[in-house]
Amino acid sequence: MLVEAENLTRYYGSFLAVDGISFSIGRGEVVGLLGPNGAGKTTTIRMLTGFLPASDGTARIAGCDVRENAIEVRRHIGYMPENNPLYPEMRTREYLAFRANLKGVPRRRRRSRIEECIRLCSIEEVAGQIIGTLSKGYRQRVGLADAMLAEPDVLILDEPTIGLDPNQIREVRRLIGNLSERHTVLISTHILAEAEAVCRRVLIIDDGRIVADDTPAALSERLLHGAVTVELKGDPQQIRAELCRLDGVRSVHLADSTGWHTASVTPETGADVREAIFRAAARNGWRLRELTRSRASLEDVFHRITLGRPEAEPAVAAQEN
Amino acid sequence: MVNIPVITRRELSSYFLSPMAYVVLTGFALSHGILFSLGIGSRIEPNMQAYYAFYITLFLLILAAPVLTMRLVSEETNQGTIETLMTTPVTELEVVIGKFMGALVFAAVMFLPIVVQVVYLRFLGPVDVGPVLAGFLGLFLLTGQLLAIGLLCSALTRVQIASAIISFAILIGLYFMWYLGQGSPGMGAAVLRYLSPPWHYVNFAKGVVDTRDVAYFVITTGLFLFLTVRALQLRKWR
Numbered sequence: 001m002l003v004e005a006e007n008l009t010r011y012y013g014s015f016l017a018v019d020g021i022s023f024s025i026g027r028g029e030v031v032g033l034l035g036p037n038g039a040g041k042t043t044t045i046r047m048l049t050g051f052l053p054a055s056d057g058t059a060r061i062a063g064c065d066v067r068e069n070a071i072e073v074r075r076h077i078g079y080m081p082e083n084n085p086l087y088p089e090m091r092t093r094e095y096l097a098f099r100a101n102l103k104g105v106p107r108r109r110r111r112s113r114i115e116e117c118i119r120l121c122s123i124e125e126v127a128g129q130i131i132g133t134l135s136k137g138y139r140q141r142v143g144l145a146d147a148m149l150a151e152p153d154v155l156i157l158d159e160p161t162i163g164l165d166p167n168q169i170r171e172v173r174r175l176i177g178n179l180s181e182r183h184t185v186l187i188s189t190h191i192l193a194e195a196e197a198v199c200r201r202v203l204i205i206d207d208g209r210i211v212a213d214d215t216p217a218a219l220s221e222r223l224l225h226g227a228v229t230v231e232l233k234g235d236p237q238q239i240r241a242e243l244c245r246l247d248g249v250r251s252v253h254l255a256d257s258t259g260w261h262t263a264s265v266t267p268e269t270g271a272d273v274r275e276a277i278f279r280a281a282a283r284n285g286w287r288l289r290e291l292t293r294s295r296a297s298l299e300d301v302f303h304r305i306t307l308g309r310p311e312a313e314p315a316v317a318a319q320e321n
Numbered sequence: 322m323v324n325i326p327v328i329t330r331r332e333l334s335s336y337f338l339s340p341m342a343y344v345v346l347t348g349f350a351l352s353h354g355i356l357f358s359l360g361i362g363s364r365i366e367p368n369m370q371a372y373y374a375f376y377i378t379l380f381l382l383i384l385a386a387p388v389l390t391m392r393l394v395s396e397e398t399n400q401g402t403i404e405t406l407m408t409t410p411v412t413e414l415e416v417v418i419g420k421f422m423g424a425l426v427f428a429a430v431m432f433l434p435i436v437v438q439v440v441y442l443r444f445l446g447p448v449d450v451g452p453v454l455a456g457f458l459g460l461f462l463l464t465g466q467l468l469a470i471g472l473l474c475s476a477l478t479r480v481q482i483a484s485a486i487i488s489f490a491i492l493i494g495l496y497f498m499w500y501l502g503q504g505s506p507g508m509g510a511a512v513l514r515y516l517s518p519p520w521h522y523v524n525f526a527k528g529v530v531d532t533r534d535v536a537y538f539v540i541t542t543g544l545f546l547f548l549t550v551r552a553l554q555l556r557k558w559r
C-alpha cells in the first residue's frame with residue numbers, strides 16, 4: 001500500500017475536523033476525496049503530507065510514517081495545496097528550476113525534466129512569464145507541473161480545478177487523466193462530475209468521517225436502484241400485470257402516449273430486471289423500442305449520503321456546470 | 322544542508338525583484354552618505370572618519386534590518402507558499418539558514434557605500450587597515466544578529482508590517498539598554514550594557530577585536546536562529 005491512513009484525527013482547539021479516518025491506496029490507483037465544504041478534505045490531505053500533525057492516528061506514505069520520517073515521505077509525494085500557492089514575482093521556468101532543486105531532481109536530468117513538465121502541462125508559451133501575471137488556468141498548470149517534477153510515487157492534488165472556467169477545467173482534467181497513467185493520484189474535490197470523470201475510486205467524506213468508499217459505478221449501483229424505462233406497444237392492462245409479476249420488480253408506472261406505452265419499472269435494490277422485461281415482451285408479443293436503465297449519477301449518491309446536512313446542498317448545486 | 326544555497330539564491334533574486342529592496346538600498350546609501358559627508362565637513366582625520374562611518378551604520382541598521390527581514394517568513398505563511406516549501410524534502414534549519422544568508426548577502430550589497438567611503442578616505446590621508454577590517458568584522462557580526470532577530474519576528478507573524486514593528490521595537494529596546502547601562506555604575510547597569518549590541522559593536526568600530534565580543538554576537542545570533550527554527554517547527558501546532 002502506497003498511502004495508508006489509520007484512524008487519522010484532527011482537532012482545531014476543541015473542534016473535531018477529522019474524526020478517525022482510515023483508508024489505504026494502492027499503487028496506480030486514482031482516488032477522489034469527495035465532500036462538501038468543510039468536510040475535512042484539506043485537513044486530511046495536510047495530515048497525509050505531514051504539513052499538519054494529526055491529533056491522533058498515523059499516516060504512512062510508501063511505508064514511511066509521516067511524523068517520524070517526514071523528509072523521506074516528502075520525497076515520495078508531489079503535492080499541490082488548495083489555492084495553489086506560488087511565488088508571484090518569479091518566472092515560470094525559474095520557479096520550476098527552484099522547485100526541482102529543492103526536490104533533489106538529479107542535476108544532469110534537471111533541465112530536461114523541467115522542459116518535459118513544461119511540455120506535458122502545455123505551458124511553453126508562458127515559461128518565461130512572471131507567475132503573478134499568469135491567468136488562473138496557467139497558474140494551475142504551473143502548480144501541476146511542479147507537483148509532477150520529481151516524478152513522485154503519489155500525486156496529491158487539493159481541488160486542482162477550483163475557480164477555472166469550463167474549458168480550463170476540461171484541460172486540467174485531461175492533464176490529470178494523463179498523470180494517472182503513471183502515478184498514483186489522490187485528488188480532493190467537491191465537484192462530483194470531476195470525481196466521476198477522473199477517479200476510479202471515490203472516498204466520500206462528510207463531517208470528518210468517511211461515509212462511502214467505492215468505485216463511482218458501484219456506489220450508484222449500491223445506493224440507488226436504477227429505474228428501468230421501457231417503451232412498449234401492446235395491451236396496457238396486460239403490460240402492467242405482467243411486469244408487476246416479474247421477479248425483482250417493486251413497482252411499475254405506466255404512461256400512455258400515442259400507442260406507445262412508457263413504463264417506468266422500479267426494481268428491488270441491486271436487481272437488474274432488463275433481461276426479464278425483454279423475455280416478457282417476447283413471450284407476450286409486445287413490440288419493444290426502448291429498454292434503458294438509468295444509472296444514478298454520483299451526484300444523486302452524494303446528495304443522498306450527505307443528506308440531512310442542509311448546508312451541503314447549496315455546495316452541490318453550485319457546482320453543477 | 323545542500324538546500325541552503327538553493328533557498329539563499331531564491332531569497333536574493335526575490336529581494337532584487339522587489340521595489341522595497343531598492344528603496345532600502347538607496348535610502349541607506351543616501352542617509353549614510355549624507356551623515357558621512359557631514360563628518361567630512363568637520364575635517365576630522367581619516368582614521369576618525371572611518372570610525373565614524375561604522376558608527377553611523379549602527380543607527381541606520383535599526384531601520385534597515387526590520388525592513389529587510391519582515392517578508393522572509395511572513396510572506397510565505399501569508400501567501401501559503403510555506404505549504405509547498407515545507408512539503409519538499411527540506412528541513413526547517415535549511416530554510417532558516419538559507420533565508421538568513423540571503424538577507425546577509427543583501428546587507429553586504431547595501432554596505433558597498435562604506436567600502437567606497439573607506440577607499441575615498443585613503444586618498445585624503447593614511448588609513449590604518451587593521452581597524453577598518455575590525456570594523457567590517459563587527460559590522461558583519463552586528464548585522465547577522467539584527468537580521469536573526471528580524472527573521473525570528475517574521476516567523477512569529479504572517480503580517481509583514483507587524484513583523485517589522487515588533488523587530489524594530491526589540492532593536493530600540495536593545496539599544497536603549499546601552500544608554501541606560503552607560504551612565505550608572507553597579508551590577509545591573511553592567512548587565513544591561515553587556516546585553517546590548519552597540520556596546521560590543523563600538524569596540525570593533527574602534528579597531529579592537531575582543532573574543533568576548535565575537536562570542537557575544539555568535540551566541541546571540543545562534544540563539545535567535547535556533548528560536549526561528551523552533552518557531553517554524555511549532556507553527557504546525559497552532
Ligand SMILES: Nc1ncnc2c1ncn2[C@@H]1O[C@H](COP(=O)(O)OP(=O)(O)OP(=O)(O)O)[C@@H](O)[C@H]1O
Pocket residue numbers: 012015017035036037038039040041042043044082190
Ligand atoms: N486552522 C484552522 N483552525 C480552525 N478550524 C479550522 C482550521 N482549518 C480548518 N478548520 C475547520 O475544519 C473543518 C474542515 O476544514 P477543511 O479545510 O479540511 O475542509 P475542506 O473539506 O477542505 O473544505 P473545502 O471544500 O471548503 O476546502 C472546517 O469546518 C474548517 O472550518
Ligand SMILES: [Mg+2]
Pocket residue numbers: 041042043082158159
Ligand atoms: Mg479544502
